[in-house]
Amino acid sequence: MDIPELGLDRLARVSVELDEILTVGPIHGGVRRVVPITGGRIDGDRLSGEILPGGADWQLVHDDGSTTIDTRYTARTHDGALVYLATSGVRHGPEDVLRRLFGGEPVDPREYYFRIGVRLETGDERYSWLNRTVFVASAARFADAVVYDLYALR
Template identity: 65%
Template structure:
C-alpha cells in the first residue's frame, strides 16, 4: 500500500453552533461557507452549504463528520464526506477552542475521505479511499489528502 498526494483542502467555516450536551456528547455544527482544493489530479472550489456535524466527547476528543459539495476546475460536481478524530492534551485543545494559532504537531487530527460523483472524468474517485492530516485555524480547516494505492 502507498500514499499518493490527492489535494490540499482549505475549508472556510462559519462560527461554531453549539447545540449542547446530548447522550452522544456535546453536539456542534460548523457550517462550511466555501474554500478551495488543489492537487495533481484534483482542483477547484468547495461550495457553501456543507457542514461538520461534530461531537465533543468528555475526554476532549472531537468526532468529525463532514459533508460538502465540490466543483472541480473543469465544472464537475463531487460529493465529499469525511470522518475522523481530533484530540490532544487539554491545554492544546483549550488554545484551539480559544482561536489561538496552534502548531498541528501538538495535536492529532486525521480524516478518512470518501468521494462520490456521476461525472465520467472523475469516476475514479468513487473507487478511491483517501486519508488526510488536518489542522484547525480560527476560520478554516486545512487538510492534506492522500489516496490509498
C-alpha cells in the same frame, strides 16, 4: 501469497472555510456542534476546484476534549464536475493544546492529532476514479478554517 503493501499518494491540499460554530448542546456522548462550511479550495494536479457553501461538520465533542468529525459538503472542479465529499475522523490532544485550539488561538498541528477518512463521489465520468479509491487525510484546525492534505491509498 503476497498482499500488497499500502502506500500514500498525495492528491491535493483542501482548505475548508468555516462560519461560527453552532452549539446544539449536550447529548448522549458529548456536546453536539454544527460548523457551517462557507467555501474553500481544492488545489492539486489531478483534482482542483472550489468548495461550495452549504455543507457542515456535525461534530461531537466528548468529555475528554476529543472531537468526532462528521462532515458533508460539495466541490465544483475547475472543469465543472460536482464532487460530494464526506469526512469522518477524530481530533484529540493534550488538554492545554485543545483549550488553545477551542479558543481560536493558532496551534501547531503537530501538537495534536487530527486525521480523517474522506469519501469522494461523483457522477462525472472524468472523475469516476474518485468513486473507487480510498482516501485519508492529515488535518489542521485554524480559527476560521480546516486545512488538510488529501491522500489516496494505493
